Amino acid sequence: MTQREHWGSKVGFIFATAGSAIGLGSLWRFPYITGQNGGGAFVLLYILFTALIAIPVFVAELVMGRKSQKSAVLAFSNLSNQSEKWRLVGWFNILTSFLILSYYSVISGWSVNYTLMSLSQFTEGKSPEDIRNVFEILYRSGDINVFWLFIFVLLTVGVVFGGVRKGIEYWSKILTPALLIILICLFIYSTTLPGFGEAVKFILYPDFSKLTSKGILEALGMSFFTLSVGLGIVLTYGSYLKSDDNLPATGLIIGSVSVLVSLVASLMIFPVIFTFGLEPEMGTGLVFQTLPVLFDQLPGTLVLSTVFFVLFVFTTLTSAISMMEVLVANMMEIFFWNRKKSVLIAALGVFIMGIPTALAGSGSLFGNWKEMYGTDFFGTLSSLTGDWMMPVGGLLTAIFVGWVMGKQLISEQFLMGTKMKKILPLWLFLLRYIAPIGVFIVILQTGNIINISALTQWAKGLISW
Numbered sequence: 001m002t003q004r005e006h007w008g009s010k011v012g013f014i015f016a017t018a019g020s021a022i023g024l025g026s027l028w029r030f031p032y033i034t035g036q037n038g039g040g041a042f043v044l045l046y047i048l049f050t051a052l053i054a055i056p057v058f059v060a061e062l063v064m065g066r067k068s069q070k071s072a073v074l075a076f077s078n079l080s081n082q083s084e085k086w087r088l089v090g091w092f093n094i095l096t097s098f099l100i101l102s103y104y105s106v107i108s109g110w111s112v113n114y115t116l117m118s119l120s121q122f123t124e125g126k127s128p129e130d131i132r133n134v135f136e137i138l139y140r141s142g143d144i145n146v147f148w149l150f151i152f153v154l155l156t157v158g159v160v161f162g163g164v165r166k167g168i169e170y171w172s173k174i175l176t177p178a179l180l181i182i183l184i185c186l187f188i189y190s191t192t193l194p195g196f197g198e199a200v201k202f203i204l205y206p207d208f209s210k211l212t213s214k215g216i217l218e219a220l221g222m223s224f225f226t227l228s229v230g231l232g233i234v235l236t237y238g239s240y241l242k243s244d245d246n247l248p249a250t251g252l253i254i255g256s257v258s259v260l261v262s263l264v265a266s267l268m269i270f271p272v273i274f275t276f277g278l279e280p281e282m283g284t285g286l287v288f289q290t291l292p293v294l295f296d297q298l299p300g301t302l303v304l305s306t307v308f309f310v311l312f313v314f315t316t317l318t319s320a321i322s323m324m325e326v327l328v329a330n331m332m333e334i335f336f337w338n339r340k341k342s343v344l345i346a347a348l349g350v351f352i353m354g355i356p357t358a359l360a361g362s363g364s365l366f367g368n369w370k371e372m373y374g375t376d377f378f379g380t381l382s383s384l385t386g387d388w389m390m391p392v393g394g395l396l397t398a399i400f401v402g403w404v405m406g407k408q409l410i411s412e413q414f415l416m417g418t419k420m421k422k423i424l425p426l427w428l429f430l431l432r433y434i435a436p437i438g439v440f441i442v443i444l445q446t447g448n449i450i451n452i453s454a455l456t457q458w459a460k461g462l463i464s465w
């Protein structure tokens with residue numbers, strides 16, 4: 001049995017985890033879902049859910065990982081005296097990771113495609129409307145999507161082959177800071193656009209009348225999605241930690257960074273929308289439709305646009321790597337396969353599972369899906385995993401760590417390596433009560449089992465008062 005790998009440095013771990021957190025969630029999903037949900041009130045809820053539920057569960061996953069030194073399936077099983085039921089929760093984590101990675105790779109493929117299109121200066125001489133339409137064409141082109149899906153899966157394989165230190169940690173340390181720098185530069189430019197004021201109002205002014213019960217579930221799902229919580233990733237990364245790492249500080253840092261990146265990304269994208277008369281609720285293509293319009297206005301379009309999309313690919317890569325690592329780490333532990341074999345099998349599975357998503361826009365597979373389920377296959381998969389499976393996974397993790405592992409044991413793990421002793425009771429409270437009850441209520445509301453619109457009314461009254 002080979003020894004378990006560990007992170008080479010604390011900074012490396014932080015960047016790898018931040019790399020997993022920062023990705024399509026903040027840059028692609030957050031802006032368009034915010035647009036569809038009317039802005040401010042949704043953003044406020046997302047921040048609340050992140051602080052009160054997602055970060056405590058994030059720390060809980062780190063606790064599980066570091067204590068067990070195993071990935072999801074064996075962690076749940078070993079820490080519960082080999083309970084079969086809890087072991088299944090580990091498998092549920094793997095399934096969620098697998099499904100998300102399949103469509104995540106398709107969207108990431110779009111960004112590889114946009115890199116190439118940037119090099120061929122596809123925006124030249126086009127109106128904002130025409131630039132926007134290029135995305136629609138891409139979405140309908142099944143064969144091109146399958147091709148880029150394949151290329152992206154290959155890229156992921158390349159990094160995960162290298163293992164924890166030489167693959168994941170090495171690349172995250174370079175790519176994550178580079179993306180942050182370019183993001184900040186673009187944000188600064190966006191502040192000079194005439195639509196900036198309107199964008200700030202849209203994102204920061206909470207109008208609760210625009211919030212629907214679906215929006216509430218989406219805000220919860222969003223807070224889990226951007227933090228990569230509820231599918232065993234943080235758990236797996238935590239299992240490569242040593243005893244002197246600071247778990248609560250990691251939770252707070254990564255939580256703040258991902259909220260901040262989501263906000264900055266939105267404040268970069270929405271001014272473009274309001275300046276050029278595009279629609280905030282445009283949907284999945286939002287980033288790909290607005291940013292090229294922005295780049296087209298700037299000097300050095302070719303370089304700027306190419307560099308941005310290269311970094312965009314990298315940031316999705318660091319997230320995809322983390323999902324692939326969950327699959328690989330579990331397979332290595334459960335079936336005793338080596339890393340290479342596990343990576344190849346996982347990658348093949350992800351590629352095959354990604355095909356229906358890649359073909360969703362073309363209608364060449366599951367042509368009647370939309371009529372039956374309301375959205376295309378991609379939409380169904382994205383909402384099933386992001387809005388339901390991740391919150392349920394997070395709920396089960398909160399219950400497991402908060403109630404099954406034992407207060408003494410988790411408190412010891414929490415305190416090991418940190419000076420933030422005072423927040424232990426707060427964490428225990430949030431993890432054992434607020435997180436499970438909160439997620440449960442949101443799920444009941446969305447399933448129409450209870451109705452909290454009265455509560456929204458009340459909040460509205462409170463604010464106008």
Ligand code: PHE
Binds near residue numbers: 225228
């Ligand atoms: N947190 C990542 C992002 O924001 C997405 C992700 C979700 C990554 C789940 C891993 C697991 O893009």
